[in-house]
Amino acid sequence: MSDIFKRTANKRIIFFVFADIFFIAISIWLAFLLRFDGQIPPQYNQFIIKTIALAVIFVVPVFYFQKLYSFSWSYVSAGELVSLFKATTISFIFLSIAIFISNDFFHFLNFPRSTIIISYVLVFILTSALRFSKRVYFHASEFKKISGKERTLIVGAGDAGEQILRNILSSKSHNYFPVGFVDDNPIKKGVKIHGLHVLGKILDIPSIVKNEQIKQLIIALPSANSATIRHAIELGKSSGVRKIKIAPPLNEIMRGEVSLKNLKDVEVEDLLGRDAVALDRRQIESFIKNNVVLITGSAGSIGSELSRQVAGFKPSLLILLDQDETGIFYISNELKNKFSNLNIKSLVVDIRDQEKINDIFKNFTPKIVLHAAAYKHVPLMEDQPDEAIKNNIFGTEVLVKACVDNQVEKFIFISTDKAVNPTSVMGSTKRFSEMICQAYNQKNITKFISVRFGNVLNSRGSVIPIFKEQIRKGGPVEVTHPDMKRYFMLTSEACLLVLQSGSMGQGGEVFVLDMGQPIKILDLAKEMIRLSGFEPNKDIAIIFTGARPGEKLFEEILTAQEGILSTKNKKIFIAKMVSVNPVEIEQKLDVLKNMTYNKDKSKLVEILKSIISPIE
Numbered sequence: 001m002s003d004i005f006k007r008t009a010n011k012r013i014i015f016f017v018f019a020d021i022f023f024i025a026i027s028i029w030l031a032f033l034l035r036f037d038g039q040i041p042p043q044y045n046q047f048i049i050k051t052i053a054l055a056v057i058f059v060v061p062v063f064y065f066q067k068l069y070s071f072s073w074s075y076v077s078a079g080e081l082v083s084l085f086k087a088t089t090i091s092f093i094f095l096s097i098a099i100f101i102s103n104d105f106f107h108f109l110n111f112p113r114s115t116i117i118i119s120y121v122l123v124f125i126l127t128s129a130l131r132f133s134k135r136v137y138f139h140a141s142e143f144k145k146i147s148g149k150e151r152t153l154i155v156g157a158g159d160a161g162e163q164i165l166r167n168i169l170s171s172k173s174h175n176y177f178p179v180g181f182v183d184d185n186p187i188k189k190g191v192k193i194h195g196l197h198v199l200g201k202i203l204d205i206p207s208i209v210k211n212e213q214i215k216q217l218i219i220a221l222p223s224a225n226s227a228t229i230r231h232a233i234e235l236g237k238s239s240g241v242r243k244i245k246i247a248p249p250l251n252e253i254m255r256g257e258v259s260l261k262n263l264k265d266v267e268v269e270d271l272l273g274r275d276a277v278a279l280d281r282r283q284i285e286s287f288i289k290n291n292v293v294l295i296t297g298s299a300g301s302i303g304s305e306l307s308r309q310v311a312g313f314k315p316s317l318l319i320l321l322d323q324d325e326t327g328i329f330y331i332s333n334e335l336k337n338k339f340s341n342l343n344i345k346s347l348v349v350d351i352r353d354q355e356k357i358n359d360i361f362k363n364f365t366p367k368i369v370l371h372a373a374a375y376k377h378v379p380l381m382e383d384q385p386d387e388a389i390k391n392n393i394f395g396t397e398v399l400v401k402a403c404v405d406n407q408v409e410k411f412i413f414i415s416t417d418k419a420v421n422p423t424s425v426m427g428s429t430k431r432f433s434e435m436i437c438q439a440y441n442q443k444n445i446t447k448f449i450s451v452r453f454g455n456v457l458n459s460r461g462s463v464i465p466i467f468k469e470q471i472r473k474g475g476p477v478e479v480t481h482p483d484m485k486r487y488f489m490l491t492s493e494a495c496l497l498v499l500q501s502g503s504m505g506q507g508g509e510v511f512v513l514d515m516g517q518p519i520k521i522l523d524l525a526k527e528m529i530r531l532s533g534f535e536p537n538k539d540i541a542i543i544f545t546g547a548r549p550g551e552k553l554f555e556e557i558l559t560a561q562e563g564i565l566s567t568k569n570k571k572i573f574i575a576k577m578v579s580v581n582p583v584e585i586e587q588k589l590d591v592l593k594n595m596t597y598n599k600d601k602s603k604l605v606e607i608l609k610s611i612i613s614p615i616e
Contacts, residue, residue: 047112058098149177165196180199247263292319302453303322309499328347347360362406375388386597386604390596412498432588447508452513453489453494471528497572501572
C-alpha cells in the first residue's frame with residue numbers, strides 16, 4: 001500500500017515540475033511579448049531562451065524546498081498561496097542577480113528589465129492557478145450539487161443541531177442546503193459550527209427567513225420544552241416556511257444520537273406535546289437489565305412502544321405476547337433488526353388461556369411482567385360488555401395468578417384515567433383490574449403496581465388517526481361535543497412512565513402522572529386541519545355528532561376520596577387508594593363469572609357497576 005502512495009506522489013511531483021517549467025517558459029515569452037507590444041525584435045530571442053533556462057534553474061529548486069510539490073491538490077489552502085508567493089519572490093531575486101552579474105546580459109544595459117517584473121507576476125499567477133484549479137473545480141461541482149437543494153435554517157445550535165449539520169455535509173441524498181443556525185443561548189451568538197454561523201435567536205426566525213430566503217426549517221431541539229418548539233414552529237409557519245422537519249425527543253432516539261433519518265414532519269403531537277418527564281434512567285436500567293421481561297399486548301400501540309423501550313435496556317430475554325398474529329410478527333422483526341444481540345421470544349397467545357399462560361411462565365420464568373393487553377375502545381365495549389369483562393378482567397386474573405404461582409418479582413398493570421369514577425364498561429373493567437392487583441399484592445409474593453394513563457397521542461383507534469383520515473378524504477371532521485376534553489400523552493412518555501413506576505414501585509401503588517392541562521378535542525381538530533394546509537370550517541368542515549355511550553365530557557385522574565402522594569419524580573404521583581379485601585374480590589369475581597355467560601348484557605353491566613361503586 002505504501003508503494004502505491006509513493007508512486008502516486010512521484011507522479012504528482014513530476015506533473016507539477018513539468019507544468020511549472022511550461023508556465024515559466026510561457027510567462028517569460030509573454031513578458032517579452034507584452035513589453036514589445038506583440039512584436040519581439042529578433043535580437044531578443046536569445047535573451048528569452050537564456051532567461052527561461054535561468055528561471056527554471058532557480059524557480060524549480062526553490063519551489064521544491066518550499067514543499068510546493070508536496071501538498072494535497074484537492075485541499076490546497078491559503079498557506080500554499082503564501083509559500084508560493086515567497087518561493088516566486090526568492091526565485092526571481094536570484095534570477096535578477098544572475099542576470100545582472102552575467103556577461104551574457106551586459107549588466108542589464110541591453111536587457112529589457114521590465115520583463116523580469118512581468119514574468120514574476122505571470123509565473124505567480126499561472127502556478128497559483130494550476131494549484132488551485134482542482135479546488136475551484138470541486139467548488140464548482142459542489143455548487144451544481146446544491147443548486148437543486150433548498151436553503152435550510154437549523155433551529156438549535158446544540159449537539160443535536162451539530163449532528164444534523166454533520167449528517168447533511170457528509171450525505172448526498174438529501175435536499176438541504178444549510179445556511180446557518182438560530183439559538184436562544186447568548187453564548188452561541190456569532191459562533192461558527194462547521195463553517196456556519198449562529199445567525200440569531202429563535203425570535204429572529206422571520207427576519208432570517210426573509211433575508212436568507214429560507215425554504216426549510218429543521219428544528220433540532222430534542223430536549224427543549226414543548227412551548228419553545230411550538231414557538232419555533234409557529235414563527236416558521238407565519239414566515240411562510242412550508243417545509244418544517246423536527247427531531248424527536250431524546251427519549252425516542254436510541255442512544256441519544258440525532259441524524260437525518262430521525263427527522264420527521266411536524267405532527268399535532270409536536271404542538272400539543274407536554275414537557276418531557278424527567279427520568280432516572282439508571283434506576284430503569286437496573287430494573288430491566290439482565291432480567292427476563294414479558295410484555296402482554298406487545299403488538300398494540302402501548303405494548304409495541306414498551307417493547308422498544310425495554311429492548312434498549314438490555315433484558316436477558318424479552319417475551320412478546322399477543323393474540324394479534326400480524327402485529328406480533330411486525331414488532332418482532334423490527335426489534336430483531338434494531339437489536340441484533342437481543343434474545344426475543346414471540347408468542348401468539350390469548351391471555352385468557354390459563355393452561356398456556358401457566359406453561360409460558362414455568363418455561364421462561366419471567367421476573368417482570370408488563371400487562372398492556374386490553375380491549376380499550378369505549379363504544380365497542382359498551383355493546384359487548386361480556387367480551388370486555390372476559391379479556392380485561394378475567395385475562396388479568398389469569399396473569400396475576402400465574403405471577404404469584406411462579407414468584408414473578410413485579411407485575412405492572414397499565415390502567416387508564418377512565419378507571420376513575422368510571423361511566424363506561426371499559427373504564428369499569430380497568431378499575432376492577434386495579435382492585436385485583438391491590439388484592440393479590442397482599443399475598444406478599446409478587447409486587448403488583450398499576451399506572452394510570454390519559455389518552456396516548458396517535459395510538460390505534462385514537463382521535464388523531466381518525467381525524468387524519470377524515471381530513472385526507474376532504475372532511476367533514478367529526479367531533480363528538482364542542483366541550484369534550486381529554487388528557488393526552490406521548491406514547492414514549494407513557495411507556496417510560498411505566499418503566500419508571502415499575503422500577504420505583506414497592507407493590508400496591510397506583511401511579512398517576514401529572515398530565516398537565518386537558519386539551520379540547522375541538523381545538524385538536526382545528527390544529528390538525530391547519531397542519532394539513534387547510535382552514536377549519538372553510539376548506540374542511542367540523543361537525544358535532546354527540547357524545548357516545550359511556551363517554552364523559554371530561555376525564556378525572558383521581559376520585560374525590562383519593563388524594564395523592566408525591567414521589568422523588570416531580571411528575572409522578574401515587575394515588576391514595578381505598579383498601580380492598582381479597583376475599584371480597586374473589587367473591588365478586590365469582591359473581592361476574594356466573595353472570596358473564598347468561599347473555600343478559602344489561603344485567604351484567606349493572607352488576608359490574610355495583611361491584612365498583614361501593615369501593616369508589
